[in-house]
Amino acid sequence: MSGAAARAFIQLALRHQALGFGSFTLKSGRRSPYFFNVGLLNAGATLAELGRLYAGRLAAYLEESGQLAAPEGFMLLGLPYKGIPLAALACAAAAADERLRGADISYAYLRKEAKEHGEGGLLVGGEPGGRRIIVIDDVLTTGKALQITLKHLRDVWRIKPLALLAAFDRLERTAPEDEDCASRLLARREEMDVISIATVRDLLPELEERQREEIERHLAEHGPAAV
Numbered sequence: 001m002s003g004a005a006a007r008a009f010i011q012l013a014l015r016h017q018a019l020g021f022g023s024f025t026l027k028s029g030r031r032s033p034y035f036f037n038v039g040l041l042n043a044g045a046t047l048a049e050l051g052r053l054y055a056g057r058l059a060a061y062l063e064e065s066g067q068l069a070a071p072e073g074f075m076l077l078g079l080p081y082k083g084i085p086l087a088a089l090a091c092a093a094a095a096a097d098e099r100l101r102g103a104d105i106s107y108a109y110l111r112k113e114a115k116e117h118g119e120g121g122l123l124v125g126g127e128p129g130g131r132r133i134i135v136i137d138d139v140l141t142t143g144k145a146l147q148i149t150l151k152h153l154r155d156v157w158r159i160k161p162l163a164l165l166a167a168f169d170r171l172e173r174t175a176p177e178d179e180d181c182a183s184r185l186l187a188r189r190e191e192m193d194v195i196s197i198a199t200v201r202d203l204l205p206e207l208e209e210r211q212r213e214e215i216e217r218h219l220a221e222h223g224p225a226a227v
C-alpha cells in the first residue's frame, strides 16, 4: 500500500481514539498494550474516509495483480460482525473510485446461524456465482477468525477466496513456534493474498517513545522476527 494511504488510515484512527493504549485482552486471550477499535470510527464523514481507504487499497491490489477487468467480478464478503458494515462501506466506496469504475463488485455476508423465515438461509447480499471473493475485516491478529471463515467457505460454497483485506494488520504470530506472522504464513499456506491498509509498522513512528517501546516489547514476544 502507498505510505500515504497507510499514514492517512493511522491518522484517522488516532484522531478518533480508535487506536487505544493501555492493557487489553484480545480474542485469542493474548494481552496487548494497544487495541484497534473500528467501532469508534462511526461518524458519517469518518466512515466515508474509511470507505475510500478500503476502496483505494482494493483498487491498488487489483491493479497490481492485473485483475481490474476480471469478467466474473468480485464479491466483498464481510466477516461477522465488524467486517459486515465494512464490506458494505468498501463496496459503496468502490463505486466512486476512478480505478474501479469498470469492475463489477458486490457485497455479501454469511449469518452465523441460518434464518428459518422470510428469505431464509445463511447468505445476505449477492450470490457468489463464480465471483472472485475478497473477505473484508477490521483487524488481523492471529488469523484464527480468517481460518474459521476459510473452513466455512469450503463447507458452504466449496470455494476459496482470492484475498483477505483488513484495515489493520498487527503482524503477530498465530502460535509461538510459527516462523512468521499470521498474515504472511496464511497467505503462503492457503495460497491467497492477505493485505491491509496499514500495519503496526505504520503505527510505530507516530507514537510517543513510551507507547512505541511497549508495542515493540509486545512484538518481540508475539510478532515476526523483524517488524
Ligand SMILES: O=P(O)(O)OC[C@H]1O[C@H](OP(=O)(O)OP(=O)(O)O)[C@H](O)[C@@H]1O
Pocket: 027, 028, 079, 080, 081, 082, 083, 137, 138, 139, 140, 141, 142, 143, 144, 145, 146
Ligand atoms: O486474527 P484473530 O486473532 O482471529 O483476531 C481478529 C478478529 O478478532 C475480532 O473479532 P471479534 O470476533 O472479537 O469481534 P466482532 O465479532 O465484534 O467482529 C476482529 O474483528 C477480527 O475478526
Ligand SMILES: O=C(O)c1cc(=O)[nH]c(=O)[nH]1
Pocket: 025, 026, 027, 028, 034, 035, 036, 037, 038, 138, 139, 140, 141, 142
Ligand atoms: O485480536 C483481537 O481480538 C483484536 C485486536 C485489535 O486490535 N482490535 C480488535 O478489535 N480485536
